[in-house]
Ligand SMILES: O=P(O)(O)OC[C@H]1O[C@H](O)[C@H](O)[C@@H](O)[C@@H]1O
């Protein structure tokens with residue numbers, strides 16, 4: 001765990017291409033920790049028989065969950081697929097539902113899949129050099145649709161919290177898959 005002093009100014013280094021930091025500590029999520037989130041569970045089990053790939057890592061700054069602070073860091077989401085579904089983050093709602101977040105794509109290409117509790121869905125490409133605004137009340141998951149790591153910088157209100165509940169049990173309404181050599185957003189048959 002890092003110990004930054006959130007009541008004083010501080011620097012954190014983030015490599016603008018690769019997303020890595022020397023100063024901050026990464027949290028890593030492997031396929032074994034999120035295998036049930038992929039639609040094709042047989043494909044996930046098959047991969048896990050021989051390896052447990054690192055799906056993504058993000059730099060956790062140990063931010064205090066205080067009103068007025070900002071959480072920020074980078075996420076590095078690796079390329080790959082489980083069955084025909086691209087590697088993705090778990091995704092979450094904010095516990096304080098009405099909390100937005102900004103993602104800036106540093107390198108790679110992908111898609112941000114969003115949905116609100118009413119089931120309205122939004123899918124927006126993650127494009128290098130563009131900041132994407134994730135609106136209040138929308139759960140958000142990033143998906144790597146490219147061949148290289150997808151690297152993003154993010155920031156949000158530090159006391160927003162993470163709510164994984166509904167996402168972990170039912171998933172998202174939409175999935176991002178490779179279909180006939182193309183990237184396609186399709187309905188999740190589990191809904
Ligand atoms: O929480 P996950 O869906 O696994 O995503 C991992 C992390 O990456 C993102 O960039 C978020 O902004 C973080 O708040 C989040 O914890």
Ligand SMILES: [Fe+2]
Pocket residue numbers: 092093094101140156
């Ligand atoms: Fe978030």
